[in-house]
Amino acid sequence: MCAVMAGGCTHIKTFVFGARPTGHYCTDRMMKMQENIPLAPFTTLRAGGPARYFFVARTDADIAEAIGFARAHSVPFFVLGGGSNVLISDSGFPGVVIKNEIGGIAYEELDDGRVCATAGAGVVWDDLVKDAVERGLYGLENLSLIPGTVGAAPVQNIGAYGTEVEHSIDRVEAFDIETGEERVFSNAECGFAYRDSMFKRPDGEKYIVTRVSFLLHSFGTLNTVYKDVAEYFAQRKINAATLADMRNAIVDIRTRKLPDMRHIGTAGSFFENPIVSIVKKDDLLDRYPELVWYPFGESGIKISAAWLIDHIGEWKGKRDGNVGTYERHALVFVNYASENAREIYDFAERIRADVKNKTGIDLNMEVSLLGDFR
Ligand code: EPU
Helix, strand or coil: CHHHHHCCCCCCCCCCECCCCCCCCCCCHHHCEEEEEECHHHCCCCCCCEEEEEEEECCHHHHHHHHHHHHHCCCCEEEECCCCCEEECCCCEEEEEEEECCCCEEEEECCCCEEEEEEECCCEHHHHHHHHHHCCCECCHHHCCCCCECCHHHHCCCEECCEEHHHCEEEEEEEECCCCCEEEEECHHHCCECCECHHHCHHHCCEEEEEEEEEEECCCCCCCCCHHHHHHHHHCCCCCCCHHHHHHHHHHHHHHHCCCCCCCECCCECECCCEECHHHHHHHHHHCCCCCEEEECCCEEEECHHHHHHHHCCCCCCEECCEEEECCEEEEEEECCCCCHHHHHHHHHHHHHHHHHHHCCCCCECCEEECCCC
16 A cells, blocks of 8 residues: 555545536435436446436435435445446336445655545546546556546456556545445455456445545556557557557547447447466367467466457347447447347347357356346
8 A cells, every 4th residue: 555655645535626527417415315317328328227216425424325315215225436337227226326426636745756646436537547647647547538437446447458457556445334434445455356356246345435546656657568559659650658648549549449438328348358267268279260368367368258259259340129249349339229228138148148159158247237137
């Protein structure tokens, strides 16, 4: 933890920059708890039914209030961030949806050019990355333009272009729904793994992330090794890329390769890249010599789910009813309708069954399911 190493990264209560909340709900403080609110507009897939109760939380006290309400009414709760990684069933959610909009970004200078950035869970992720890059702080630039909020970043350990957010996270503050108190988790306590953390596992379900602190650097080095990034700079003959160049590169690569969530219903990668054994990889390579794979951890292999979906099933760019895969990326779903969560789910199941049938590999959804899909 930077807090321990430098005695810095203290608990910051005054925020110097407030991210603007987004959404289409009533902002009247007296109307914090609303009923039967359609959730589709709060998700980037733009599908799914209503929330029985919908509560906008801008402070830790709001979170406590929403949890108290759920408990008093004996209904479940669900915390929604940017809605970019969730598929909500058409019947909606029978409990309290807590829209986490705890805002603010604060910076604290430590020693040796290190800076601790603390952001509220409801801050739009890319607002934080943009702000950090503009301040000349290294660490988050490869994660530019990832959709969603700061609070979701540690939960699923977001990653892109050779960087995982776990390498920048110093600590995570969370509300403990059992005790009603704040808990602070060090990086190690977060139990990060590929697209996974303690917060996604049963032990972590009782915590709601309220703030995340990142350890950033004024004098950093850029990670340009990822294939798309290296090609981008080589093509433009940029030998000494700056921090701003790096962000521009990622924004450009993502914009060209992924659909624009402002105009198209999508949730980015729908499945995780499967992790298999070396034996399994060798078996697949015998049948599919072009297979794209990467070493993973001590003895694992990460297989490109996009490659499997694209080349084994030839699903890339295929449309089935109101759902399809994006023409430029097979792992990315596109939704052409609304209130058709079932259709999206069934489409995913067809792809999953096809990949399983041909390769024996089970694809896990990266997108979280909420509600009833039986
Ligand atoms: N590929 C295909 N067909 C395609 C797309 C890709 O065969 O339609 C192959 C290519 O060989 C390519 C390889 O798959 O080189 C990897 O593709 P890409 O670089 O796009 O990475 P990815 O593994 O598919 C992951 C993340 C993305 C992140 C990119 C870039 C997961 C599940 N997804 O995708 O994250 O942007 O790396 O680092 O790990 C997201 O989480 O929503 C997301 C978009």
